[in-house]
Amino acid sequence: MPIVNRVADMVEEVIGWRHDIHANPELLYDTERTAAKVADLLKDFGLDEVATGLGKNGVVGVIKGPNGGSGKTIALRADMDALPIEEMTGKPYASKNPGKMHACGHDGHTAMLLGAAKYLAETRNFDGTVVVIFQPAEEGGAGAKAMIDDGLMTRWPIEEVYGMHNYPSLPIGEFAMRKGPIMAATDEFRITITGKGGHAARPNETIDPIVCGANMVSALQTIASRNTYPLESVVVSVTVFQSGSAFNIIPQEAILRGTVRALKPEVREMAERRLKTIAVSVGEAFGAAVDVHYKRGYPVTMNHDAQTEFAAQVATSISGPDKVNTNVNPMMGGEDFSYMLLERPGAFIFAGNGNSAALHHPAYDFNDDLIPYGCSYWIKLVETALPAG
Template sequence: MPIVNRIADFAEDMATWRQHLHTIPELELECHQTAAFVAERLREFGVNELYEGIAETGIVAIIEGRGPGPTIGLRADMDALPMSEETGLDYASTHPGKMHACGHDGHTTMLLGAARYLAETRNFAGRVALIFQPGEEAGGGADVMVQEGIMERFSINQVYALHNAPGTEEGTFFTTPGPIMAAVDTFDIHIQGKGGHGAMPHETRDPVMAACGIAQAIQTIVSRNHYALDDLVVSVTQIHTGTVDNVIPDTAYINGTVRTFDPAVQKMVMERMEQIVAGQATSYGVEAELVYEVGYPATINDAGKAGFAADVAREVVGEGKVVADAGREMGAEDFSYMLNVRPGAYLFLGQGASAGLHHPKYNFNDEVAPIGASFFARIVEKAQPVSQ
């Protein structure tokens, strides 16, 4: 079964919605204009219930089907990124320093398209809960919504989400059973030494050399402390120190990211990093403090739900355009919090050739919005069919 004809009929409306959302990017949990636009559309569509102000600006809308049944959740993220847009589009960001560089404007639009269709047809049993979530990029909006009780409050028993995939054939889907995206942690290392003249290093306790030693030693966690077939990334991404060429500074700062799937591996990294920082500090005669922040957990698909979602995707785009065992990747996603409490699946939707995610020239491909909306609609109809 191809793209839903009725959804294809309002593809132009969806493009208009998406391009408007692109002009008003908002950050973290502060998606006020975006949420107001979403709520206005949902009221126009005639949803049965509309709940605003969850996780500050999140929305849950309920559409009732034909007859009793369970509640299925569909989630779209709404927030943007703190970066300047370089697309030159007529509908480029009007909020300086903010940009929809990850396609959340498209995700929101796809769920709005599904909402319009489902509110018109109601060809399903039970209810669908449409979850419009702020704060995916930062703020952990999914966790906040879960902590505020949306799963229990709306009796959601399974949940699904989509993310666009630049550089992947337009209209293809890919997912995988089990872990699909990694847990993400952040570390900061603050080094206190004793500065002095660059010509007299013997009178200093050099934090620059200590920073170099710590950064290099951290890499041995991956190469020497874990099983080579377990996925693990430890990346130093920032080192800041010094101001001029002839002065050894007092301090240095290191920052980076850790990506894991296995909590045991995550624990090992935390312990080894503590040991390395302490040991290196002693060897260089400086003081060093490690601040390790545990972030989003791994995104883990329920195997059965991932298989079901892949089957639905095949009905929308065809057998040859769905990869159901695509493997996992080291990016992170806060939909993980929802999958921690309810079974479901997270899928990627190819959007063709474009700039990559988080790039200043990125733009969502409006041609794939009807495909994503059709997937959302069909998964509701297939999961909760009307009794004959």
């Protein structure tokens, strides 16, 4: 089945919500305005329940079928937060908040789920219960985990959970997903190297943390090239190297910072272990003291097999079999929907955003042409998973 007819009729309204949210971006957990707008709209739609304040500013709406909600309960999730980026789109609805913009399309995700919620509340052409989740702090704040910690999965008896993200360069009307790992675990590290500073003309009297750090950067790359099975995926990127302040002084200290990305928990464990061992060992070789601070970030986003097959079938019913890639390459970016997939079976799907700028780019903008496909996907997922009668 193609685009839902009622969705085509309400696209302009959904675009209006999207542009309003885009013009008023909010970061991490500080999504008060966005959350209030979402909650007010859900109440206007006549949902059976609208709850606020989960994970500080998360919003949850409940829509029950005509049978009073008996039967299966599934959840659909959208994220609401923006990024600390100065917008460069030049659009009439561009950000009004300096240094903040919706550079990842969460404004579109929120608007599409609102459109689906309105339709589902109007028609209720399903048997069971639908929980719509609007989450803060996806961009590094683990808002999904915060909502789970506040009882998201237990307050409502959620049995399956589904997520969606726009995908620049994938044509409008196309979808992509895969079973198993679809996005990476995202960890951070900070390595402090303490040597012995001194005059640059007498390096023999010093323990040079810059030379030590340079060797450490190279050695850390062997985690991917020599410690990981060639068909597995891991990324170790040193993104910060801070040391020194004058041309004639060997500094006392150097700091390395960066990220580790992996698609399997066991590879993630190995990479952390090897990073710590290599850093300390290189420091010892140069006579420097090394302190490693390793911070676990989002887990691997792991799609469940049965729910992925089901979601792909729904996407195919909208766009056709030639427009749904069920074996897309995993992305090494992270996604905190991973926490929800650890709690309940479900699937995360990519929806084409067309020829747009890349995510997290100041010229990025969510493509409004995606809206009818995204709304229709949510609606058909519900009506197929919870068939009426």
